[in-house]
Structures are given as structure tokens and as C-alpha cells.
Amino acid sequence: xxxxxxxxxxxxxxxxxxxxxxxxxxxxxxxxxxxxxxxxxxxxxxxxxxxxxxxxxxxxxxxxxxxxxxxxxxxxxxxxxxxxxxxxxxxxxxxxxxxxxxxxxxxxxxxxxxxxxxxxxxxxxxxxxxxxxxxxxxxxxxxxxxxxxxxxxxxxxxxxxxxxxxxxxxxxxxxxxxxxxxxxxxxxxxxxxxxxxxxxxxxxxxxxxxxxxxxxxxxxxxxxxxxxxxxxxxxxxxxxxxxxxxxxxxxxxxxxxxxxxxxxxxxxxxxxxxxxxxxxxxxxxxxxxxxxxxxxxxxxxxxxxxxxxxxxxxxxxxx
Amino acid sequence: xxxxxxxxxxxxxxxxxxxxxxxxxxxxxxxxxxxxxxxxxxxxxxxxxxxxxxxxxxxxxxxxxxxxxxxxxxxxxxxxxxxxxxxxxxxxxxxxxxxxxxxxxxxxxxxxxxxxxxxxxxxxxxxxxxxxxxxxxxxxxxxxxxxxxxxxxxxxxxxxxxxxxxxxxxxxxxxxxxxxxxxxxxxxxxxxxxxxxxxxxxxxxxxxxxxxxxxxxxxxxxxxxxxxxxxxxxxxxxxxxxxxxxxxxxxxxxxxxxxxxxxxxxxxxxxxxxxxxxxxxxxxxxxxxxxxxxxxxxxxxxxxxxxxxxxxxxxxxxxxxxxxxxxxxxxxxxxxxxxxxxxxxxxxxxxxxxxxxxxxxxxxxxxxxxxxxxxxxxxxxxxxxxxxxxxxxxxxxxxxxxxxxxxxxxxxxxxxxxxxxxxxxxxxxxxxxxxxxxxxxxxxxxxxxxxxxxxxxxxxxxxxxxxxxxxxxxxxxxxxxxxxxxxxxxxxxxxxxxxxxxxxxxxxxxxxxxxxxxxxxxxxxxxxxxxxxxxxx
Numbered sequence: 066x067x068x069x070x071x072x073x074x075x076x077x078x079x080x081x082x083x084x085x086x087x088x089x090x091x092x093x094x095x096x097x098x099x100x101x102x103x104x105x106x107x108x109x110x111x112x113x114x115x116x117x118x119x120x121x122x123x124x125x126x127x128x129x130x131x132x133x134x135x136x137x138x139x140x141x142x143x144x145x146x147x148x149x150x151x152x153x154x155x156x157x158x159x160x161x162x163x164x165x166x167x168x169x170x171x172x173x174x175x176x177x178x179x180x181x182x183x184x185x186x187x188x189x190x191x192x193x194x195x196x197x198x199x200x201x202x203x204x205x206x207x208x209x210x211x212x213x214x215x216x217x218x219x220x221x222x223x224x225x226x227x228x229x230x231x232x233x234x235x236x237x238x239x240x241x242x243x244x245x246x247x248x249x250x251x252x253x254x255x256x257x258x259x260x261x262x263x264x265x266x267x268x269x270x271x272x273x274x275x276x277x278x279x280x281x282x283x284x285x286x287x288x289x290x291x292x293x294x295x296x297x298x299x300x301x302x303x304x305x306x307x308x309x310x311x312x313x314x315x316x317x318x319x320x321x322x323x324x325x326x327x328x329x330x331x332x333x334x335x336x337x338x339x340x341x342x343x344x345x346x347x348x349x350x351x352x353x354x355x356x357x358x359x360x361x362x363x364x365x366x367x368x369x370x371x372x373x374x375x376x377x378x379x380x381x382x383x384x
Numbered sequence: 385x386x387x388x389x390x391x392x393x394x395x396x397x398x399x400x401x402x403x404x405x406x407x408x409x410x411x412x413x414x415x416x417x418x419x420x421x422x423x424x425x426x427x428x429x430x431x432x433x434x435x436x437x438x439x440x441x442x443x444x445x446x447x448x449x450x451x452x453x454x455x456x457x458x459x460x461x462x463x464x465x466x467x468x469x470x471x472x473x474x475x476x477x478x479x480x481x482x483x484x485x486x487x488x489x490x491x492x493x494x495x496x497x498x499x500x501x502x503x504x505x506x507x508x509x510x511x512x513x514x515x516x517x518x519x520x521x522x523x524x525x526x527x528x529x530x531x532x533x534x535x536x537x538x539x540x541x542x543x544x545x546x547x548x549x550x551x552x553x554x555x556x557x558x559x560x561x562x563x564x565x566x567x568x569x570x571x572x573x574x575x576x577x578x579x580x581x582x583x584x585x586x587x588x589x590x591x592x593x594x595x596x597x598x599x600x601x602x603x604x605x606x607x608x609x610x611x612x613x614x615x616x617x618x619x620x621x622x623x624x625x626x627x628x629x630x631x632x633x634x635x636x637x638x639x640x641x642x643x644x645x646x647x648x649x650x651x652x653x654x655x656x657x658x659x660x661x662x663x664x665x666x667x668x669x670x671x672x673x674x675x676x677x678x679x680x681x682x683x684x685x686x687x688x689x690x691x692x693x694x695x696x697x698x699x700x701x702x703x704x705x706x707x708x709x710x711x712x713x714x715x716x717x718x719x720x721x722x723x724x725x726x727x728x729x730x731x732x733x734x735x736x737x738x739x740x741x742x743x744x745x746x747x748x749x750x751x752x753x754x755x756x757x758x759x760x761x762x763x764x765x766x767x768x769x770x771x772x773x774x775x776x777x778x779x780x781x782x783x784x785x786x787x788x789x790x791x792x793x794x795x796x797x798x799x800x801x802x803x804x805x806x807x808x809x810x811x812x813x814x815x816x817x818x819x820x821x822x823x824x825x826x827x828x829x830x831x832x833x834x835x836x837x838x839x840x841x842x843x844x845x846x847x848x849x850x851x852x853x854x855x856x857x858x859x860x861x862x863x864x865x866x867x868x869x870x871x872x873x874x875x876x877x878x879x880x881x882x883x884x885x886x887x888x889x890x891x892x893x894x895x896x897x898x899x900x901x902x903x904x905x906x907x908x909x910x911x912x913x914x915x916x917x918x919x920x921x
Contacts, residue, residue, distance in 0.1 A: 068920055069777045074839055122751075170745075171583050191752035195745040200441065204878055211876040215869040222865060262877075263811040263884040267818050270869055270888070274822060274862045278829065281858045309832040313825045316774060320767035320817060327766055329759030335814060 071315070072308040080303050080351055081296045081359070087352035095241055098248025105251045108147075110258030111194055113208075115201035117159040117170060118194045119177055124187040126152035135184055141173045147256070151330045154191070156256070161197065170195050208262040212243065215266060219273050223280065230363040231280050231354075235273065238354035242272045245345050246338060255334040264335045268342030271317070275310065275350045282306050283355070287365040295364045299355050310350075314343050388905050396905055399897075400792050406799035426802045430577075431809030431883060434757055436750035437577040442589060442740040444546060444570045446539055449738045453530060453538055454479040457516070460504055461486065461528075465497065472497050484528040491524060501526055508537035539569060542737040547572050550740070552733035553588050572740065582747055584726070592695045592739050593730035595648035597713075598640040599681070600689040600701055609637040617642060624697040626718050638698050640691045645681040650674025654731035656724050657714065664724040665716040666731070675711025683707040694727070760813055767817075771824060779831045780920045785906045786827035786899070793823050793891070793898040800890045809883035819891025822866065826899040829855040835921050844919050845911060852904055859900060863892050 111118040129146055136144040136157060145158040157177065162169040174193055181188050196204075216239050224232025246268055250257050282302040290298060318340060325336040409417055410428040417427070432439050458479055465472045472493045477486040488497045498518055505516040515534025519527050530538075547566050554562045554574065563575040579585065600606070601618045614620040614637075623636040650670045657667035670678055681690070682704050691701045692715050699717045719727070771790075775783035797819065801808065834851035842850065866888065873885035910916075 068780050171586070189749060189751060191749045193747045197743040200744045207876050207878055208881070211873055211881065214876065215872045218868045218872060219865050222868060226861065259879060259881060260811055263814060263881050266869060266873055266881070266884070267814060270818060270866055271821070273865050274825065277862045277865060278858050281861060305836065308835070309828050312778065312828045312832065316771050316824050316828070317821045319770045319774060320821065323767040323770060324763045324817065327759060328763035329756050332756070332760070332810065332814070
């Protein structure tokens with residue numbers, strides 16, 4: 066039986082040669098993402114801004130404008146209506162009614178539900194959520210803290226386990242991944258809620274996994290080929306791990322694609338973010354973290370006593 | 385590496401078999417599990433997002449509790465100073481700025497007063513710190529301030545009682561399988577699977593249910609009483625809003641004596657009943673001492689009115705026509721059957737030591753959960769089949785071993801979750817996907833490394849050995865990193881993030897076992913038995 070080999074043996078793609086182009090692309094993507102998040106902002110769900118959210122499922126897709134008018138006519142505050150992926154499902158977001166009276170929130174929710182039920186026969190309500198400003202503040206703080214601490218802890222781990230350059234490059238690369246993912250959410254206006262924080266953490270997890278595999282190979286090759294130039298060594302390491310990189314990302318993309326297509330609307334934002342994360346994470350392993358190692362001056366000769374620092378070209382020929 | 389002693393092989397298989405056996409009850413529908421008498425076994429619970437239901441996060445009003453404590457201390461000091469021997473005259477007692485301060489009229493009694501005030505404080509916590517600080521200011525004034533330890537202790541006690549009271553109230557409504565537990569120092573989380581209309585539940589929990597009977601001051605023209613203005617010894621208590629009353633109608637106040645004749649603490653039962661006009665009412669039954677107190681008060685005050693006050697509002701103020709000796713009373717107001725029943729439940733389960741406020745509320749419809757599970761199952765099956773086929777065509781026999789490992793891994797994760805009585809949520813399913821992804825990645829790493837070593841011209845045994853050795857280092861590092869982020873999420877994350885982290889952490893541990901140890905055993909066994917001269921990988 067002939068087995069499938071996605072990457073031919075002894076593939077040698079000059080990844081490092083394209084470093085300049087990649088740097089431009091990375092800068093462009095990062096700046097675009099930062100601008101998008103800054104200007105357009107994230108479509109934060111009630112988890113993070115507080116408020117009332119009612120998700121209604123209509124038998125026939127309603128016209129959002131008309132529905133918005135219906136909700137506005139109830140005078141329950143500035144409504145925000147959205148429909149993603151499935152036009153039958155609309156999420157209605159309202160501010161928390163003023164006053165401390167708990168009955169007020171109940172009345173708003175019941176008011177919206179009953180008047181929609183009267184106007185749109187057959188409507189069902191999937192979810193109703195009320196999050197007070199106090200809780201939402203804590204949720205956003207804890208979410209940010211969790212992401213920041215996770216990334217820092219991972220960078221410290223890479224630093225202790227290898228050289229400091231690995232720690233820095235990993236930190237920068239993951240920061241890049243998170244920023245691009247946030248940019249994606251700002252661009253698509255997909256709702257950013259607590260579940261998405263879990264998705265961002267998954268992306269970080271996947272990305273770091275990918276970087277560890279390549280870093281580990283770079284480390285191994287650094288011990289093996291003491292004389293090799295760092296550029297050639299990184300190319301060698303990336304090419305050696307390429308079959309694994311392709312195989313793993315394809316497997317995960319395959320699984321995610323089935324979740325995206327068949328997994329239902331609830332998981333859709335989550336899955337889309339993760340798919341993007343697989344691409345971004347794989348890209349940043351090669352072009353952000355590995356490239357950065359060169360810029361940070363890591364070289365196999367460093368672990369040796371510093372007797373000579375010959376021109377890198379000659380070192381490559383020796384290796 | 386070909387060396388797998390028999391005991392090791394047997395124990396690995398036993399662990400995996402146990403995993404499958406423990407996971408099975410969780411995979412069955414409830415009905416089937418009950419028929420096979422497996423419902424007693426630990427099973428995985430489905431989160432509210434998967435089975436539908438209501439989630440309420442309640443927060444205690446601690447400021448109110450501190451105020452209550454001050455008030456209580458004020459009453460105690462008043463009685464103790466008066467009752468003790470010798471009697472100590474005090475004045476200008478006030479509870480402002482979070483402290484209780486009073487003036488001792490006779491300076492020579494100051495030390496005795498401090499002594500007596502100190503006797504009212506108690507030691508709390510492990511350090512044995514007093515719960516109140518007693519200090520003398522301006523050599524005539526005593527100031528009592530609650531200490532941090534004292535406040536923390538009183539909040540802690542109140543939260544414990546409040547959690548119990550909430551549990552009792554929810555149990556009384558016949559709700560099935562509610563989850564109620566304290567979160568942090570001042571919060572209680574309530575999750576009720578299947579509940580679609582949490583309004584009643586909220587109303588029930590929102591009531592402090594502090595019931596007091598007090599005499600109405602008959603010397604005052606009740607129509608002149610306004611908020612905060614009542615004769616000395618009396619207090620102004622608002623009347624409850626009658627249903628149908630306009631929202632902006634002026635609130636009516638009653639002047640009632642401060643002295644409590646009877647309180648909810650003396651209740652032994654409260655139930656739904658009917659009054660003489662067949663309107664819903666709440667029937668109260670007092671214990672012996674409560675009954676006696678009530679009998680005496682009604683004997684002494686015939687012809688006067690007394691107020692039934694619930695949570696600071698007058699529900700009704702009936703006239704005492706004749707002494708009530710039976711130890712029972714009836715509250716009637718404008719009740720519906722539902723509201724009367726709710727009040728009865730709230731009174732039966734005791735009063736909340738501190739007011740609770742709903743700060744987060746989520747309700748998931750049953751259909752959404754069902755659709756999510758259905759879609760999730762279909763997607764998982766398709767994803768699994770795709771991955772399995774992909775691994776098979778890429779690595780042949782080694783791919784088969786990896787697939788076997790992944791399938792067993794799923795069972796083992798489910799088994800561990802069942803043992804821990806874990807809850808599976810949608811983010812948890814996402815955690816599953818990531819875990820399975822990394823488990824597959826472990827085998828990809830191993831198999832690619834074996835291919836690589838073969839290409840370099842090493843022998844079969846040596847390639848396999850090196851492949852596992854080199855890849856294991858990478859896998860270990862990657863898993864350590866996952867564990868670090870998983871732990872951070874578990875500690876800091878709330879709700880969904882936590883659900884994700886739990887599955888991730890379990891998956892990291894089990895996948896090392898299945899993806900590395902188990903596949904190595906299978907590969908070693910095969911090489912030992914067949915001594916292949918060539919491997920297809």
C-alpha cells in the first residue's frame with residue numbers, strides 16, 4: 066500500500082529568503098488589526114458591557130429594520146439588533162433599565178417577549194441574559210488578565226527552557242496572533258463574548274504548540290550543527306518539521322471545517338476564530354518567532370566560547 | 385523500547401478498559417441508564433448551555449449587613465447598660481460613619497461601661513481578634529467600631545445561612561436538581577436545569593422575609609405620618625403597594641411602636657390558606673413561646689391595631705377584636721394564590737440574614753441546547769471520520785494505532801470527567817476538539833520523526849526508538865505549556881473559560897498516556913512479534 070505523503074522527502078523551501086516580504090506583510094496585518102480594533106472596536110457582548118440580551122428564533126427570517134422599529138416602539142431603551150449566519154435567529158440587546166428595581170428587568174424582558182410573540186407568531190426565545198455592569202467589568206478584567214498571564218507564563222517557560230531569545234520571540238509572535246484575531250472580530254463584527262475568550266486561549270494554545278515544535282527542532286539543530294549559519298539552520302529546521310506542520314494543521318482544519326459547517330450557529334463564531342488562528346499561528350511560527358530569532362542575534366556559536374565570529378557565509382559552507 | 389513487561393501491558397489495558405467502562409453511563413440517555421440501574425454511577429452533567437435552564441448569580445448587600453450589625457449592637461448596648469447592676473446611664477447614642485458611639489453620663493462609671501461593652505464582643509477567626517473595637521474618646525464617649533475580622537466573620541456566617549435559606553426555598557418549590565453554592569465571599573450561584581421562567585424564582589429569593597408584628601401607635605393620626613417622621617419611640621413604616629395602585633401614587637406611612645411583639649423567628653409553619661372571603665391568605669403557626677407572647681399582646685391591646693410588617697413594609701394592620709390564644713394568625717392582603725404561596729414558602733424557610741440581589745441572569749431555552757448537542761454530535765462524528773481516514777492513508781498501520789489511541793482517549797477523558805462529576809459545556813466541547821487535535825499532533829510528531837530517521841538510513845527498531853524519544857521531548861514541552869495556560873484559565877476564568885480549561889487539563893494528562901505510552905506499546909508488540917524487515921510509514 067502506498068501511503069500519502071503531503072510533503073516530498075528532502076523538501077527545501079527557502080523560507081528565510083522571503084523574510085523581508087513577510088516582515089512587511091506582518092507589519093501591515095498588525096497595524097490593520099490594531100487600527101480596526103481601535104477605530105471600529107469590538108462588538109462586545111453583554112458579558113463584557115452589561116445589559117440585557119434576548120435571542121429570538123423566528124419561523125421565517127424577519128426584516129431587521131421592521132423588527133428594530135417594533136422593539137423601539139416599546140420604549141425599553143436603545144435596542145441593538147443583530148443576526149449572524151442564520152437569518153432566522155436575531156439577537157436583541159438592550160441596556161439595563163435604570164433604577165435598582167429587579168422587577169424592571171423582568172418587565173423589559175417580558176414586554177419584549179410578549180409583544181414579539183404577538184407580532185411574529187411562532188417565535189421562540191433561545192436565550193435571555195442579563196449581566197449587570199459590575200459583573201461585566203469583572204469578566205472583562207479576568208478575561209484580559211487570563212490571556213495576558215497565560216502568554217507571559219509561556220514566554221517565561223520558553224526563556225527558562227531555552228535561551229531568552231526564544232522567550233521574547235514567542236511573546237511577540239503570540240501577541241501578534243492575538244491582535245490579528247481581535248482584528249478579525251473587529252472586521253466581521255462577530256459578537257465577542259466569554260466563549261470567544263476561550264477561543265482566543267485555544268488559538269494561543271495551538272500557536273504555542275506549533276512554536277514549541279519548531280523551537281525544539283532549532284535547538285536540536287543548534288547542538289548538531291554548531292558551525293551553521295542561523296538563516297540556513299532555521300530553514301533546515303522549518304523544512305524538517307514541515308511535514309508535521311502541514312499534517313497537523315490540515316487535520317485540525319478538517320475537524321474545524323466540519324464544526325463550522327455542521328456544528329450549528331452557536332459554535333460558528335468560535336470555530337471561525339479558531340480556523341483563522343490555525344493559519345495565523347502557523348504563519349507566525351515561521352515568519353514572526355523564527356525570523357525574530359535571527360534579528361535577536363541568536364546563533365549556534367553563542368553556546369561555544371567566543372573565540373571567533375566569522376562571517377556567516379563561510380560558516381554555512383562549513384556546515 | 386521494545387521491552388514492555390507483561391505487568392505493564394496488562395495494567396495499560398486495564399486502565400483503558402476501566403476508562404471505557406466508566407465512560408459508558410455518561411454516553412447513555414437517562415432513560416436507558418435508569419433501566420440498566422446505572423444511574424447511580426457517576427456521570428457527566430450537561431451544562432445549562434446544553435440542556436437549557438436558568439443561571440442566577442446573587443450578591444449579598446454587605447453594606448446592609450454592616451448596618452444591621454450596628455443596629456443590633458445599639459439595641460444590645462441600650463439593654464445591657466440599663467439592665468446591668470449598677471445601671472449605667474448613657475445618652476446621645478448614634479450609629480453614623482459605620483460606628484456606634486454613646487455618651488456616659490457619669491464619668492466615674494466610664495470604666496465599668498467600657499467593661500460592659502467589651503463583654504458584648506466575641507473573639508472571631510483563628511487569630512482570636514475581637515469582632516468590635518471599644519475605645520474611649522474625649523474621656524466621656526465610648527466608640528465601638530466593627531473590626532475587619534469581625535465584619536468578615538459576620539459576612540461569612542450570613543452567607544452560609546443565606547445559602548441554606550436559598551436552598552430551602554428552592555427545594556420547597558419542588559424544583560429538580562438545582563445547583564446552589566457560594567462563590568467568592570459574597571455571592572451565591574444558583575443553576576436550575578430546565579427552568580424557563582426564572583421570574584418566580586427571583587421573586588422568591590429576592591424576599592428577605594423578615595416578618596415582624598408591631599403595635600400601631602393609636603395616639604397618632606395615621607394620616608399625618610410621613611417618611612422618617614414619627615413620634616419618639618415610634619418609627620414610620622411604609623405601606624406595601626397594592627396591586628393596581630398607580631406607580632406614582634403617594635406612599636402611605638404608618639407610625640408603629642419600635643418594640644417587636646413577635647417576629648418570624650417564632651414561626652414553626654406558614655402555609656397557604658383562605659380568609660373568610662375565600663381570598664388567598666397566609667396562615668401562620670407560632671411556637672409555644674411565640675404563641676404566649678402573641679396571646680399576651682392581644683389580651684393587653686384589645687381594640688387596637690397591630691401591623692404585620694414584612695421586609696420593612698406593612699402588609700396589613702388588623703384590629704384586635706379579641707385575644708388570639710391559639711398561637712396562629714393569618715396574613716391577608718391582596719394576595720393571589722401564587723404570591724401567597726411564595727410568601728408562605730419564604731416564611732417557612734426562614735429569613736435571609738442579608739438581602740440578595742441578582743447581578744447576572746442567563747436563561748437558555750431547551751431547543752437551543754438540543755440543537756447544539758445534535759449539531760455538535762454530527763460535527764464531531766464527521767470530524768472524527770475525516771481525521772481517522774486521513775491518518776490511515778498517511779501512516780498506514782501507525783495511523784491505525786494513533787486512531788485507536790484517540791478513540792480510547794475520548795473514553796478516558798469522559799471517564800475522568802464522570803468520576804469528578806464534571807459538567808460538560810459548549811466551550812468544554814471546544815476544549816475536547818483542541819485536546820484531540822494535540823493528541824493527533826503527538827502521533828504526527830512521532831510518526832514524522834520515524835519517517836525522518838528511516839530516511840536517514842537508520843534501522844527499523846532504531847528509527848522507532850529514536851522517533852519516540854525525540855518526539856516525546858517536544859510533546860512533553862508542548863503539554864507543559866498547555867498545562868500552564870490551562871491552570872491559569874482554571875484559576876482566573878469564569879464560567880465558560882473554566883469549563884474549557886477543565887477538559888483541556890484532563891485531556892493533556894490522558895493524551896500523554898494514550899498517544900505516547902499506549903501507541904508505543906502497540907508498536908513495540910507488533911515489531912517484537914513480526915520482526916518486519918520493512919515498515920510502511
